[in-house]
Amino acid sequence: MRIHTIRQRLRDLGAKPIHEQRVLRLWSQALPQDSGRRQLQDFLPQEVREALPALVAELEGLARLRSQHPGDDGSARLLVELTDGQMAESVLLPRDGLCVSTQIGCAVGCVFCMTGKEGLLRQVGSAEIVAQVALARTLRPVKKVVFMGMGEPSHNLDNVLEAIDLLGTVGNIGHKNLVFSTVGDPRAFERLPQGRVKPALALSLHSTKADVRAELLPRAPRITPEELVEEGERYARATGYPIQYQWTLLDGINDTEEELDGIVRLLKGKYALMNMIPYNSVPELPYRRPAWEKAAAIARNLHQRGILTKLRNSAGQDVDGGCGQLRARHTGATGRKVLPIRAEAQREQSKP
Numbered sequence: 001m002r003i004h005t006i007r008q009r010l011r012d013l014g015a016k017p018i019h020e021q022r023v024l025r026l027w028s029q030a031l032p033q034d035s036g037r038r039q040l041q042d043f044l045p046q047e048v049r050e051a052l053p054a055l056v057a058e059l060e061g062l063a064r065l066r067s068q069h070p071g072d073d074g075s076a077r078l079l080v081e082l083t084d085g086q087m088a089e090s091v092l093l094p095r096d097g098l099c100v101s102t103q104i105g106c107a108v109g110c111v112f113c114m115t116g117k118e119g120l121l122r123q124v125g126s127a128e129i130v131a132q133v134a135l136a137r138t139l140r141p142v143k144k145v146v147f148m149g150m151g152e153p154s155h156n157l158d159n160v161l162e163a164i165d166l167l168g169t170v171g172n173i174g175h176k177n178l179v180f181s182t183v184g185d186p187r188a189f190e191r192l193p194q195g196r197v198k199p200a201l202a203l204s205l206h207s208t209k210a211d212v213r214a215e216l217l218p219r220a221p222r223i224t225p226e227e228l229v230e231e232g233e234r235y236a237r238a239t240g241y242p243i244q245y246q247w248t249l250l251d252g253i254n255d256t257e258e259e260l261d262g263i264v265r266l267l268k269g270k271y272a273l274m275n276m277i278p279y280n281s282v283p284e285l286p287y288r289r290p291a292w293e294k295a296a297a298i299a300r301n302l303h304q305r306g307i308l309t310k311l312r313n314s315a316g317q318d319v320d321g322g323c324g325q326l327r328a329r330h331t332g333a334t335g336r337k338v339l340p341i342r343a344e345a346q347r348e349q350s351k352p
Contacts, residue, residue, distance in 0.1 A: 001062055001083075001127035003162050009055070014045040023052070025170035027059050028130050030137035062131035063088075068139075073313065080135065082128055086121065089149055090132045096143040100132045102160050103151025108183055109219045110204075112250060112279060112287045115150045124151065126162035133167060144177040148202065154185035161195055168197030176200050176241050183220040184228045193238055202244040202275075203232050207254050208262025216254075229266050236271040242308075243271065249278045251290040255298060264305050274302060274309040 003024070010020045022043070026033050033052055034040055040049050061083055069077040074094035079087055080101075091099040105121040106113070129147075136142050145167055147153045153160045164180070167173045178199035182188045192198060207213040210224045223231075232243040245267065249255050267274060276299050279289040289295075299311040 001125045002159065003126045003130065003166055006055075006059075006127060010048060013047040013051050015048050019044055019048060021170055023048075023055075024166060025172075027056070028134055028166060028171040030134045059127070059131065059134070062128050063135045065135060065139075076139075078136070080132060082124070088124060088128075088132070090136060091149065092136055092140060092142075093144075093146075096141045097146060098133060098136045098142045098144065099146045099149045100129055101149035101151055102129060102147055102153045102156050106151050107155060107219055108152045108217055110183075110217050112216065112248060112282075112285060114282055114284065120151075120155070123156045123159055126159040126166070129159060129163035130166055130171070133171065143173065144179070145173055146179040146181065146202070147199075148179070148181040152183060152185070153180055154182040154188035157187055157191060161191065164199055165195060165197050168199070179244065181246065183217055184223045184231065185221050186223070186231075189231045189235065192235065198239050200239075200241045200244065201232065201235050202246055203228055205229075205245045205247055208259055208266055212254065216250075225262075225266060229270065229272075232272070233270050242273050245272055245274050247274060247276050249276055249290050249295055249298070251279070251288040253287070255290050255294065260298065260301060263302060264307060267307050268305075272308070274307055276302075276309055276311045278311075278313065 006024065007020050010023060015023070022036075023033065025031075026035055033056055040052075044052070064081045066079040066081045066087065069079075071077070076092040078090040078092065080090055081087055082104075086104045088101040088104060090101065093099060102124050103120060103122070104124065105118045106116040107120040109116040109119070133142055133145055147160060147164075160180070164178050168175050168178055175197050176199075178197065179202050180188070180192065180199040181202040181204065183204045192201065204217070204220075205213070205225060205228065206216050208225050213225060214220070214222070229245075232245070236243045247254070247263075263274065276295060278292065278295045279287055281287070281289050295311055299309045302309040
């Protein structure tokens, strides 16, 4: 289901743009369609009013809550069922944030993530993306939406940008509170600046070494860390938002002094924020998170060397639900990935 499909259906019923906007605004904000000062019979055309109950029921059915897993940190992992029975994951974040999924599965195949184990199964439509937000808003306020759930947003650009446009206009989400996360697809760098809603940008870096990054993100575009930062800096200066660089800390793999030196070399003087995220351990995968003390020392080291760094804990650690784990447990997708040769060698070298 696409947002433009909903608009076309409303137009076919005689709705004008102002009528479409009202229906989409109330739906995306999880408000009843009879909300507001103007009565439906005084505002919407009769055919639209008559079709509205069925349309609302259809929109509410785009994303249904299958299960909820609250965490001690104030987050909650949501397993969301779509109309065809496929399962997506959303995460209610502390401080009124929400992480949404843009694909079922993923083609990038990050070796430390469960989502990519089955490859890409299908795209999530723009209306299904917004439906995750509407569903979350029935549970708590949502003032920030990050596109960091299942899938690679740049591989589903039309749907993601359509959802961003709606959320950044009638959806009542500030533009800088819409965060587009990508491994660095050139198509995203080309199209993001063209939209009337320009989201903040988060780039998955994970290593300053091109060969190591290629092993960790085996099917990501072959863009070097230097090129990735250059593209990010250009977008940051154009929008006025700092780039959020994402770095999943993997014990013995990308937490070395050499990598820290590389981060300083790449990001010194850039309009950037480094998010250090200790790995959310997945029992089916061989990677492990470093000790919190070590992670804190890494963040402190970078901060002292002029790199604005935040040490973040992946939400819902205690409910063991990250990186596609909820969906994997539901579908029975298990198994272990083999460590890349370089990563395995680094891990062996790190042992005492």
